Amino acid sequence: MNRRSFVAGMIGGVALGGIGIWGWRASTGSMSEYTRYAAAQRTDLPQDPPLHDLIRYATLAPNSHNTQPWRCAVGKNSIGLLPDFSRSTPAVDPDNHHLFVSLGCAIETLRIAAEATGRPGDVNVEETGAASYVFSSGMPRPGPMFAAIPRRQSTRTDYDRRPVLAADLETLARAAAVPGTGLVLITERPQLDRIRDLVVAGNDAQMADRAYLAELKHWLRFNPRTAMASGDGLFSASSGNPVLPDALGSRAFDLVFTANAENNKYRRWIDSSAGIAVFVGDREDKTHWIAVGRACQRFALAATSLGLRCSFVNQPVEVARFRPELAEIVGASGKRPDLVMRFGYGPVTPFSLRRPVRAVLL
Template sequence: MNRRGLIIGAGSLLVLSGASTLGWRASTGLMEDYAGYAAALRKELPAGPTLRDLIGYATLAPNGHNTQPWRFTIEGNAIDILPDPSRATSAVDPDDHHLFVSLGCVAETLRIAAEATGRPGAIEVAGDGGVRFTFTEGTGWSDPLFAAIPKRQSTRAEFDGRPVPAADLEALARAASMPGVGLALVTERPRINQIRDLILVGNGVQMADPAFMVELKHWLRFNPKQAMETGDGLFSAASGNPVLPDLLAGPAFDHFFTVASENDKYARQIDSSAGLAVFIGEREDKAHWIAVGRACQRFALAATSFGLRTSFVNQPVEVAPLRPQLAVLVGASGKRPDLVMRFGYGPTLPFSPRRPVTAVLV
C-alpha cells in the first residue's frame, strides 16, 4: 500500500519544459478544479443516504497504489464487495495480500458509514475472499470514526515530531482492536530507527526491480487533469510533489526518481513521525488480511479524529526476506507482519482521486 513521490526541482522542470503558462495549464489542468473535484467526492452524506451514496463514501478508504481493486453488488439488504483482479498489482503484491487488505479497509468504511446513518449490520467473509455486508434498518448515531472518513488521507509529508499523548495511543489501540489481528505501537526512537533502516533497505530492493518500477509508473498520475480523468492512481500533488504535463512526466520521473533521493525522503518522514503502527494477522489467509484492513482503517480514522496524519511505509512487509526481521522487532516472531503505518501531527495535502460509483457498482 505505498505511494511513491518525486523529488524534482522546480527550476529543472522549467528548463525541461520550455512551455508557456497557458500551455502548461492546458496540459496539466488546474489545482483549483481538482480541489473542487476532491471536495465533491467528500461532501457530507445526505440524510437517509442511498446505498449508492454509502458505496461512494466507502470507496474513500485507503488501498494499494490507489488502484481501488473492488467491485460492489447490491442484493436486497446486502452489499457484496468483490475483488477486482484487473486492478491487482502483481509486482508489489504477488499474492494479492494488499488487495484483500484493501477490501477490508473499504468494507469497514462501509459498515461505519451505514451504521452511523441508520443501517447497522455485520460483515461476513467468504472463503474466496468476497465480503458481504448485511444490514437492517435502525437509528443513526454520532460516531467520530464516521466523521473522519472524508478527512482521512495518507499524508506523504514530514510531520512535526511531537509525541502522541499516552491516553490517545491507548484510544488508538482500542479503536483498532479486531479479532485475529495484533497491533504493535512503536514509539521508542531506537526501535523506530531500526524499522526505518529496514524500510530503506526494502525501498532499495524494490527500486532495483524493473517490474516494480514499471508497475509503479503505470499508476502514477502527474497532474490534476490526468487524476480527474482516471479517478485512480497516485496523484503527485497528493504526495506533496510537483505537477507535470504528460509529455514531461515520464522522462522527469526516470531522471529524478533515485534510490538516494527516495531514501532521504523516507528517512526524514519517519524521523519526523511520532511512531509506527505495525499490524499482524494471526494467520496468512484472505480472511485475516481482510481483518487487518478493517483494523488498519479503524486506526487511521481514529488517528484522523485526534488530529493525526498517517501514511504507509510497507517496504519491510512487501520485500519478503525482510519480514522476519520486522517481526522480531515488534515481538511477533514466526508471524507475517501485514502493514506498517507511520503517524504523527502534520499538514493536510490534496486528497487522492476516486472513481465514480458507476465504475465500481456491478
C-alpha cells in the same frame, strides 16, 4: 544536480520552448479545479442516504497505489464487495495481500457509514475473500470515526515530530482491536530507527526491481487533468511533487526517481513521525488479511479524529526477506507482519481521487 533543480530546469526549458502558460495549463489542468472535484467526492452523507452514497463513502478507504481493487454488488438488504483482480499490482503485491487488505478497509468503512446513518448490520467474509455487509433498519449511530471518513488521507510528507499523548495511543489501540489481528505501537526511537533502516533496505530492493518501477510509474498521475480523468492512482502533488504534463512527468520520473533520493525521503518521514503502527494477522489467509484491513482503517479513522496523520511505509512487508526481522522487532516472531503505518502531526495535503460509483458497480 538535485531533483528540484533538475525539474525546475526542465520546466524552464519547456516554457522557453514555446508551450507558455496557456499550453502548460491546458496540458495539466488546474489545482483549484482538482480541489473542487476532490471535495465533491467527499461531501457529507445525507440523512437516510441511498446505497450508492454509502458505496461512495466505502470507496474513500485507503488502498494500495489507489488502484481501488473492488467491485460492488447491491442487494435489497446487502452490499457485496468483491475483489477486482484487473486492478492488482503483481510486482509489489504478488499474492494479492494488499488487495484483500484494501477490501477490508473498504468493508469496514461501509459498515461504519451504514451504522452511523441507520443501517446496522454485520460483515460476512468468505474464504475466497468476497465480503458483504448485510443490514436492517435502526437508529442512526454517528460517531468520531464516521465523521473522520471524508477527512482521512494518506499524508505522504514530513510530520513535526511531536509525541502523541499516552491517552491518545490507548484510544488508537482500542479502535484497532479487531478479532484475528494484533497491533503493535512503537514510539521509542531505538525501535523506530530499526524499522526505518528496514524501510530503507526494502526501498533499495524495490528500486532495483524494474518490474516494480514500471508498475509504480503506471499508477502515477502527474497532473490534475490526468488524475481527474482516471479517478485513481497516486497524484504527484499529494506527496509534495510538482505538477507536470504527462510526457514531462514520465521523463522526470525516469531521470530523478533514484534510490538515494527515495531513501532520504523515507528517513525524513520516519524521523519526523511520532510513531509506527505494525498490524499482524493471526494467520496468512484472505479472511485475516481483510480483518487486518478493517483494523487498519479503524486505526486511521481514530487517528484522523484525534488530529493525527498517517501513511504507509510497507517496504519491510512487501520485500519478503525483511519480514522475519520486522516480526522479531515487534515481538511477533513466526508470524507475517501485514502493514506498517507511520503516524504523527502534520499538514493536510491534496486528497486523492476516486472513480465514480457507477464504475465500481457490477
